[in-house]
Amino acid sequence: MCRVVDLKQAVLAKNEAAAQSLRTELTARGTTVVNLLSSPGSGKTALLERELDLARRRGVPVAALTADLATENDALRLGRSGVPVKQVLTDGLCHLEAAMLSRHLDGWLPEDTRLLFVENVGNLVCPASYDLGESLRVVLASVTEGEDKPLKYPTAFGLAQLVMVTKTDIADAVEFDEAAFRANVQQVNPGVEVALTSARTGEGLGTLLERALAVGDGGPAHTPVMAARGHDHHHGPGHTHDHRHDADADADHGHHHHDAAPARPPVVRTR
Template identity: 45%
Template sequence: MCESCGCSNIKIDIKGKKKVKLPNGYHVHEDGTMHSHHDGDKHSHHHHNDGHHHSHDHGDDHDHHHHEEKSHRRVIELERKVLEKNDIAAEENRMYFEKHGIVTVNIISSPGSGKTMLLEKTLDRLKGKIQCAVITGDIQTDNDARRLKGRGAKVHQIETGSSCHLNAEQVGRVLHDVIDKKTKILFIENVGNLVCPAAFDLGETFKIALLSVPEGEDKPVKYPVIFSTAKLVIITKTDLMKHLDCDIKKMRKYIREINPGVFIFELSAKTGEGMDAWIDYLTKLTE
């Protein structure tokens, strides 16, 4: 479970409405962390001195009503402390980007779908033409940041620790480390995860969802939130088509079912096939 958002208990429908449910016995502290008291409706005591064991029934009806009220309060508290706090920070980031004329792209995908390689090849092609910056997030290690450095862009790695996504406050804290007066595009490589990153606004101009050929055609209908909110979907690793039983037309069909108006690119960062259209798209964003 993600300690910063309680993601195992957050459900988000396609319309973007957040539904939060916590297990009985949990509550949220002022700092947004969760804590549990597993008292339950009935508990027992064992007295070691007399060997006597007895149970107390605390009243199921009363406790049931009490837990419902507490559960309702937990929903409000968690949303206010975690989600609304993030939205405030995201809006501050968005105003910063707009003020400085920076297009910010939040790249979201499953682990291993090709985010870092796509950024490597993208930075190589834009080097000397469009000034870029990169913030990359991982639970641990700076491996991705090291791969991206030396390609004409300032790069900052955020290690999230126990968190399965970046949040707006984390991004805001490092903007001055990667942004300069010439920066036109900021790429945010989110933690590899299709669920929680889709729920947390970072202040980006738009989200991009990556879907690699090996992941299968029906990934969009299994994880509809990110594919419904992304402005652009990039189908990656198309060079593997000849080795896999993947129907690219069916994949596009599923994407369109979730998001009819989304832009779809097909490319292989490894071979370069399809990269020209992607680079042209980015170039036009800065004109």
């Protein structure tokens, strides 16, 4: 008799075990992981740069790991904040996995890090099903992406513990319907917070940092309905997620410059 093995479920189960192990290890040393997911061009790098700079000025020990298919551009931008930053080049892989993240933290992440922000590969499909050992999962969408984004990507938005709208400074120009977007988010993820932000004007600046610190201090995090009942990543059976996607090209808004150039962040290729 032939035995059918669902490779997708096997891969995800292995990742779940690695994620829980990493979460336990980092929590024990006082580090909270924040997983940031979005489409390419959402502006998450610009927002994260400002949040990292804010954390540094407030004396909060933070670090950031950013993943892209190619280029060091995002790490160089985030490095301007003056906090430890590491670039991971996935060589075509469309998402990070928990074991992969663990390897890249080993020997690099400072012991006193209170918050680790992981900027996932720009993609709302594959990364949505991979737990990275995070304590807070944040999904970002810009006002230019359309109010129906949550309905088109229900797994990504349905598993979010915080949803952030970016580039609100141009919301009027693109006729963004905030009420419709909020309604669509609530349809796939009832009760999740939706925060408005602009890296250019500073609207909502500090929201990400404050929510992450609160979770790290033991505060409650939103529990998505989808997480409670389990979820399915919509690829064919047996898919092992060796996809290739276009490189993330986050919008270049809201750069916060510093007088001295930071040290070049470490760059690692991984598969």
